Amino acid sequence: MASVDALIQGLESVGYIASRRIATSLFMAVNLQKPILVEGSAGVGKTELALSTAALLGLPLIRMQCYEGLDESKALYEWKYGKQLLYTQILKDRMGESLADAADMDAAMDRLHGMGDLFFSEPFLEPRPLMKALREDDGCVLLIDEIDKSDEAFEAFLLEVLSAYQVSIPEIGVLKAKTPPIVFLTSNNVRDLGDALKRRCLHLHIPLPDAGLERRIVASRVPGIEGELVSQLVSFVQSLRTLDLRKSPSISETVDWARALILLNADALEPEVVRDSLNVLLKFEQDIQVIEPQIAELIRKPLA
Amino acid sequence: MQGALEDFFRALRASDVRVSPAEAIDAHRTVAKVGFADRELFKDALCATLAKTADEVDRFDRTFDTFFTRDTFVAAPPPEDGDRDPMEDLPPEGGDSELARMLMAGDASALAQAMEEAAERAQVSQIRLSTQRSRLTRKLLEEMGLGEIERIIAAARRLEDPRGQAAGERLDAARQALAKEASAYVERQHELYASESGKNLREELLARKALNSDGGIDPVDQAMMQALVKRMAKRLADRYSRRRNVAWTGHLDVRRTLRKSMGYGGMPFDIVFKTKKIDKPSIVAICDVSKSVAAAAQFLLTFLYSLNEVVDRMEAFAFSGRMISVNSLLDENKVETAILEVLKQIGFQQTDYGRSLEDFCDQHLDQLDRHTTVIFLGDARSNYADPRLDLLATIQKRSRALIWLNPEPESYWGQGDSVMHRYQRFCHVAKPCNTLAQLERIIEDVLRTYIPH
Numbered sequence: 001m002a003s004v005d006a007l008i009q010g011l012e013s014v015g016y017i018a019s020r021r022i023a024t025s026l027f028m029a030v031n032l033q034k035p036i037l038v039e040g041s042a043g044v045g046k047t048e049l050a051l052s053t054a055a056l057l058g059l060p061l062i063r064m065q066c067y068e069g070l071d072e073s074k075a076l077y078e079w080k081y082g083k084q085l086l087y088t089q090i091l092k093d094r095m096g097e098s099l100a101d102a103a104d105m106d107a108a109m110d111r112l113h114g115m116g117d118l119f120f121s122e123p124f125l126e127p128r129p130l131m132k133a134l135r136e137d138d139g140c141v142l143l144i145d146e147i148d149k150s151d152e153a154f155e156a157f158l159l160e161v162l163s164a165y166q167v168s169i170p171e172i173g174v175l176k177a178k179t180p181p182i183v184f185l186t187s188n189n190v191r192d193l194g195d196a197l198k199r200r201c202l203h204l205h206i207p208l209p210d211a212g213l214e215r216r217i218v219a220s221r222v223p224g225i226e227g228e229l230v231s232q233l234v235s236f237v238q239s240l241r242t243l244d245l246r247k248s249p250s251i252s253e254t255v256d257w258a259r260a261l262i263l264l265n266a267d268a269l270e271p272e273v274v275r276d277s278l279n280v281l282l283k284f285e286q287d288i289q290v291i292e293p294q295i296a297e298l299i300r301k302p303l304a
Numbered sequence: 305m306q307g308a309l310e311d312f313f314r315a316l317r318a319s320d321v322r323v324s325p326a327e328a329i330d331a332h333r334t335v336a337k338v339g340f341a342d343r344e345l346f347k348d349a350l351c352a353t354l355a356k357t358a359d360e361v362d363r364f365d366r367t368f369d370t371f372f373t374r375d376t377f378v379a380a381p382p383p384e385d386g387d388r389d390p391m392e393d394l395p396p397e398g399g400d401s402e403l404a405r406m407l408m409a410g411d412a413s414a415l416a417q418a419m420e421e422a423a424e425r426a427q428v429s430q431i432r433l434s435t436q437r438s439r440l441t442r443k444l445l446e447e448m449g450l451g452e453i454e455r456i457i458a459a460a461r462r463l464e465d466p467r468g469q470a471a472g473e474r475l476d477a478a479r480q481a482l483a484k485e486a487s488a489y490v491e492r493q494h495e496l497y498a499s500e501s502g503k504n505l506r507e508e509l510l511a512r513k514a515l516n517s518d519g520g521i522d523p524v525d526q527a528m529m530q531a532l533v534k535r536m537a538k539r540l541a542d543r544y545s546r547r548r549n550v551a552w553t554g555h556l557d558v559r560r561t562l563r564k565s566m567g568y569g570g571m572p573f574d575i576v577f578k579t580k581k582i583d584k585p586s587i588v589a590i591c592d593v594s595k596s597v598a599a600a601a602q603f604l605l606t607f608l609y610s611l612n613e614v615v616d617r618m619e620a621f622a623f624s625g626r627m628i629s630v631n632s633l634l635d636e637n638k639v640e641t642a643i644l645e646v647l648k649q650i651g652f653q654q655t656d657y658g659r660s661l662e663d664f665c666d667q668h669l670d671q672l673d674r675h676t677t678v679i680f681l682g683d684a685r686s687n688y689a690d691p692r693l694d695l696l697a698t699i700q701k702r703s704r705a706l707i708w709l710n711p712e713p714e715s716y717w718g719q720g721d722s723v724m725h726r727y728q729r730f731c732h733v734a735k736p737c738n739t740l741a742q743l744e745r746i747i748e749d750v751l752r753t754y755i756p757h
Binding site for chain 1: 324326330333337338345348351352355356360361571572
């Protein structure tokens with residue numbers, strides 16, 4: 001974490017090929033202790049970045065998947081209701097015993113106060129991802145995945161966590177992280193996020209990579225693949241992206257495709273092989289139908 | 305550097321990248337951390353702190369490049385004879401002019417610095433409009449001391465000495481180069497601080513422009529209006545759909561909890577919370593595209609189109625003589641084609657509100673239920689045909705809210721063949737709406753008040 005270049009190398013050593021902009025954002029996030037909001041289309045490596053950072057720093061990764069209807073009790077903490085219930089049962093049984101020798105009602109009440117209110121206390125608390133992340137004393141990587149899928153209310157609730165690395169639990173008090181976690185939020189832009197949230201985060205947009213970067217990514221993700229094949233398949237994918245498709249292939253699809261080609265023992269792109277494995281790359285039937293007649297032509301295209 | 309950063313923030317704000325004071329503080333912290341020695345690092349780090357959307361990143365990149373570029377200054381070529389004092393041949397008037405000395409010596413960096421200083425005095429960075437460019441260029445040059453130079457050149461031309469004249473020529477060439485530089489400098493400042501504000505100004509004017517005025521909207525403004533309307537519709541839909549997403553567990557449902565706890569001998573192990581049942585609201589929009597609203601039709605349809613794009617549950621209809629459903633047209637085409645297609649199929653005929661209402665009630669009445677908001681876009685000019693008030697009453701009764709947006713000003717309502725006043729009785733809201741700004745305000749009110757949630 002000493003410099004951006006060191007960071008690029010470090011990420012590479014755990015298998016993530018980062019562009020300079022990505023590494024700089026991460027570097028600033030760590031140094032300014034700010035969460036980092038990662039945007040970009042599906043499959044460009046948003047989640048992967050968080051996983052790799054955790055691997056690089058040797059920190060535990062705590063992941064929270066967001067969805068519509070996600071609320072505090074699922075994200076932060078819940079009371080262990082069953083245990084609380086048992087506790088009251090025990091309390092009831094023991095109560096008569098310990099209050100038996102109290103002189104009158106007032107004395108009994110005094111003694112009751114003295115017994116302490118355990119009902120809402122840490123042992124009855126069931127920590128959920130956010131709270132777990134704050135309680136990791138040596139820090140951790142917290143991944144809040146697809147924040148755009150959550151409700152606006154939840155987004156507002158996150159603000160306290162993100163700016164001060166603390167949460168308030170009404171019954172207990174404020175819980176503050178000893179070591180602030182490194183927070184990644186990812187978004188596919190399903191809805192616009194609030195300004196307040198954006199303002200608290202560094203912003204990183206991961207675009208689809210250029211050919212050079214993509215070649216390096218494929219080479220590092222699929223060890224043992226022939227350099228010639230990598231160039232061919234990357235330029236094929238790159239030219240697909242210039243076409244008007246319902247879903248352009250992203251990096252993860254390129255990598256999957258490279259793996260598929262290895263499985264099929266292909267050492268060069270042949271129209272036959274491409275046709276057989278096109279469904280790895282394209283996820284819509286219409287897209288496949290559009291591309292199929294053009295395969296031979298696309299393969300012949302000069303390398304990007 | 306402090307000042308330069310502040311200027312940079314101003315340039316960013318001018319190109320529509322929001323930089324709040326808190327972000328400015330972050331940026332300062334960033335700079336303190338990374339320094340400016342590594343330009344790429346400096347740029348990327350600042351970008352990560354300041355730009356918040358992919359769009360803003362683009363604008364940030366552009367602004368950064370313009371702001372931190374200093375063109376290499378091409379002044380007059382340095383004198384061929386390096387040893388001689390370049391000022392020697394000039395007439396005595398040039399004796400103590402600093403600028404003349406810099407020009408004659410071709411000292412580019414000193415000139416660049418002098419220009420920056422002069423620009424500050426001339427307040428070039430306050431530039432707002434492109435028409436200010438020539439005046440500010442002139443002012444910038446005056447601040448640098450151009451008057452003096454012109455006097456020297458004039459004096460040199462009067463000299464008998466050919467070497468003096470030649471020196472005058474050289475100074476003149478340098479002056480012209482300098483003027484060019486100054487104009488480029490001002491141009492760049494304009495680009496930095498004002499290029500977007502011109503656009504903003506036009507957008508603002510457009511938002512207030514009456515859309516049913518003669519000639520409708522300028523074709524030049526068409527694209528801009530579409531963008532505006534789209535942005536507006538998106539904002540509205542954002543609020544509109546958010547309401548639906550409220551799903552929370554709140555109060556204890558005692559009845560169901562007790563029933564569930566019977567299995568545990570009355571111990572409430574499974575507690576059940578009341579859930580809020582959420583209405584799924586829908587919109588039925590009916591748009592008049594007849595002759596009388598010709599000027600506003602495009603605007604109304606653009607709005608219809610944008611609304612259709614952003615609201616999940618919407619039924620769209622258009623009518624002039626008869627009424628048709630235009631949902632599939634809006635779904636399948638790009639905005640321009642969709643609008644043309646609607647107009648081609650049904651546009652610009654004689655309006656017949658009564659018939660159109662009949663069409664609607666015959667075929668589409670089942671679209672309406674107590675969750676539906678009906679939005680009518682039209683001028684209620686019915687060519688003296690029967691307005692069929694009874695049908696509008698039916699629509700009102702069956703739907704949750706009936707909203708009428710009329711592109712004519714209120715004072716025209718009820719005049720001539722307008723039956724707006726008679727329709728108005730059945731509307732929850734009836735408002736004139738002939739500018740984008742008005743439309744936005746009304747729709748916002750409507751969504752707040754009448755959309756079920």
